[in-house]
Amino acid sequence: MSSSGVYSCSCKIGPSILNGDLSCLGDECKRMMDAGADYLHLDVMDGHFVPNITFGATMVKWLRKKQPGVFFDLHMMVSEPEKWVDEMADAGANQYTFHLEATENPRDLIKQIRNRGMKVGIGIKPGTPVEKVLPYVSDVDMVLIMTVEPGFGGQKFMADMMPKVKHLRRNHPGLDIEVDGGVGLSTIATAAEAGANMIVSGSAVVKSPDPKSVITQLREITEKWIKQNAQQQTQ
Numbered sequence: 001m002s003s004s005g006v007y008s009c010s011c012k013i014g015p016s017i018l019n020g021d022l023s024c025l026g027d028e029c030k031r032m033m034d035a036g037a038d039y040l041h042l043d044v045m046d047g048h049f050v051p052n053i054t055f056g057a058t059m060v061k062w063l064r065k066k067q068p069g070v071f072f073d074l075h076m077m078v079s080e081p082e083k084w085v086d087e088m089a090d091a092g093a094n095q096y097t098f099h100l101e102a103t104e105n106p107r108d109l110i111k112q113i114r115n116r117g118m119k120v121g122i123g124i125k126p127g128t129p130v131e132k133v134l135p136y137v138s139d140v141d142m143v144l145i146m147t148v149e150p151g152f153g154g155q156k157f158m159a160d161m162m163p164k165v166k167h168l169r170r171n172h173p174g175l176d177i178e179v180d181g182g183v184g185l186s187t188i189a190t191a192a193e194a195g196a197n198m199i200v201s202g203s204a205v206v207k208s209p210d211p212k213s214v215i216t217q218l219r220e221i222t223e224k225w226i227k228q229n230a231q232q233q234t235q
């Protein structure tokens with residue numbers, strides 16, 4: 001979909017509110033948007049695909065009422081992702097990011113998501129080689145490279161996932177590539193240099209006393225690398 005030959009990706013910062021105060025998720029979302037976030041990354045976990053449970057479509061529906069215009073990227077860490085497409089679309093999701101490992105029929109699922117008017121994201125866990133996702137890249141809007149084992153916030157960034165990002169960026173200069181897990185001020189340069197442009201950051205933003213400053217710095221560093229990588233491509 002978005003992977004043209006031109007280095008045309010733009011920086012977007014999407015806080016994950018997983019490590020925020022879940023008892024007042026609406027306020028946490030507002031706090032993140034007020035701090036300059038471009039979108040919200042909502043982590044849906046079913047206790048089966050990952051060993052943790054968060055929330056489902058009902059929560060998304062209520063958040064949508066509080067944040068009518070915000071882009072919701074649903075990170076679906078669930079088995080049988082086909083099951084929740086309709087409910088998430090009805091709840092107001094903008095993008096449905098499923099895990100390649102969770103489905104037998106990625107192509108059917110991509111169609112199902114599109115038919116419900118949502119953008120399509122496809123994610124891979126650290127143990128899944130990037131080659132597995134390549135056949136689907138031109139049919140999706142975003143590829144998510146997990147930089148931790150999915151399931152929990154606050155884990156250590158896996159720099160050894162960067163070859164996956166580099167491979168995708170080299171071959172798809174216009175693609176939205178998202179990194180998720182352990183991304184903060186000490187790791188953003190590594191991710192952005194590799195070619196990530198959609199930056200999910202949980203603990204580093206949510207737990208900071210100054211989330212605005214963290215988001216600003218994440219953006220500055222990512223934009224610097226987008227420019228630098230684009231220049232290199234034209235040389």
Ligand SMILES: O=C(CO)[C@@H](O)[C@H](O)COP(=O)(O)O
Pocket residue numbers: 016018019041043075077148149150151152153154155180181182183200201202203204
């Ligand atoms: O999907 C996940 C974890 O499974 C992430 O979205 C994390 O929740 C991001 O949090 P940090 O690693 O940045 O704290």
Ligand SMILES: [Fe+2]
Pocket residue numbers: 016041042043075180200
């Ligand atoms: Fe996530």
